[in-house]
Amino acid sequence: MYQERALIKSMTVGENNYKDLDRRVKDYLEEHRHEFREMNVPTKDGELLYELIIEGNYTKALEIGTSTGYSGIYMAWALSKTGGKLITIEINEQRYKTALKHFEAAGLADFVDARLANAHELVKELDGPFDFVFSDADKGWYEQYFLDLDPKLLLGGCYATHNISGNKGGWNYDYYKFINRFDRYKSHIEKGTSMHISYKTANK
Numbered sequence: 001m002y003q004e005r006a007l008i009k010s011m012t013v014g015e016n017n018y019k020d021l022d023r024r025v026k027d028y029l030e031e032h033r034h035e036f037r038e039m040n041v042p043t044k045d046g047e048l049l050y051e052l053i054i055e056g057n058y059t060k061a062l063e064i065g066t067s068t069g070y071s072g073i074y075m076a077w078a079l080s081k082t083g084g085k086l087i088t089i090e091i092n093e094q095r096y097k098t099a100l101k102h103f104e105a106a107g108l109a110d111f112v113d114a115r116l117a118n119a120h121e122l123v124k125e126l127d128g129p130f131d132f133v134f135s136d137a138d139k140g141w142y143e144q145y146f147l148d149l150d151p152k153l154l155l156g157g158c159y160a161t162h163n164i165s166g167n168k169g170g171w172n173y174d175y176y177k178f179i180n181r182f183d184r185y186k187s188h189i190e191k192g193t194s195m196h197i198s199y200k201t202a203n204k
Contacts, residue, residue, distance in 0.1 A: 018081065021107055025077050028106040040070035041136065041162060045193055049134060049160065050074040052197070056158055058132035059084030064119045064145055065137030066090035069099030075134065076108040086112050087126070089119045089137075119145070128152030136162040142175045150182075150200075157200045164189060164196035 033043070041049075049071055053061065059082050066072055066088040076086050090096040096116045103109045115122060119137050123145055131154045135145050142161060153159060161179070165171040166189050176196065180187055184202035189195065 021077075021080060024107045025073065028102075029073065032102070040067050042193075045162065045195055046071055046074035048190060048193060048195055050078045052158055052160065053078035053082060053084075053132055056132065056156070057082050058158065060128070060130045060154070061086045061132040061134070062126070062128075062130045062149070063088035063134045063136070064123065065135070066096060066099045066114060067136075068095050069102040071134065071136065072099060072112060072114075073102060073106050073108060075132075076103065076111040077106075080108065080111045084111070087115065088112060089115045089117055089122055091116070091118050091137075123148045126152070129154045131157040133157070133159045134162070135160070139163065139172050139175070142172060143178050146179060153200050155200055155203055159185070159198040159200070161196045161198075163194050165194060 052058075053075060059079065061075055061079060061084060063072055063075060063086060067090065072086060072088050079086055088099070090099060093116060096114065100109075100114055103112045103114065120141060128149075129152050130149065133149055133153060135142060137145070146159065149159070161175065163171045164176050165173055166176050167173065171194055179185065179196065179198060182198075184200060184204065185198040186201050187196065187198040190197055
């Protein structure tokens with residue numbers, strides 16, 4: 001009986017902790033929404049990242065291009081519920097330090113491993129594996145990031161890339177053509193966004 005009561009109490013505390021964290025993150029995003037405009041994703045895209053991680057129950061996430069942490073907050077928030085963690089890479093020291101403050105203040109620091117580094121080098125060095133990747137750094141390196149991470153992405157994993165257009169002459173159309181050549185990925189651009197979503201359906 002004691003063990004049953006202890007289990008119920010533990011479950012209740014866990015639920016309360018989730019509710020407290022949810023409230024804290026939502027309040028923080030609302031209070032600081034105007035601070036995330038420059039070099040961050042739109043709110044709709046942040047919400048999409050959250051939903052993708054929750055729906056896929058992903059736990060091993062990587063972000064290329066932290067900026068000041070807006071997208072990272074949404075992903076870390078989702079990972080707090082799946083039991084995962086986010087590795088996020090930023091090359092600019094000022095943006096990196098600002099992101100750290102945001103993660104801490106939002107209550108999500110425990111779910112983030114933020115790295116101040118050149119992603120061109122670090123992405124190659126990371127062992128992985130990953131089941132979720134969000135690529136939003138230097139667009140001219142998008143193809144190389146994908147090639148470096150494809151072997152480290154688990155089957156069923158999701159590879160999301162920001163600022164992509166499926167229209168000739170649009171944002172990063174060359175990358176759109178490049179990644180859609182890979183038959184082992186099922187890809188689409190999420191309606192109403194510039195987010196290209198690719199699910200890994202086979203290893204070869």
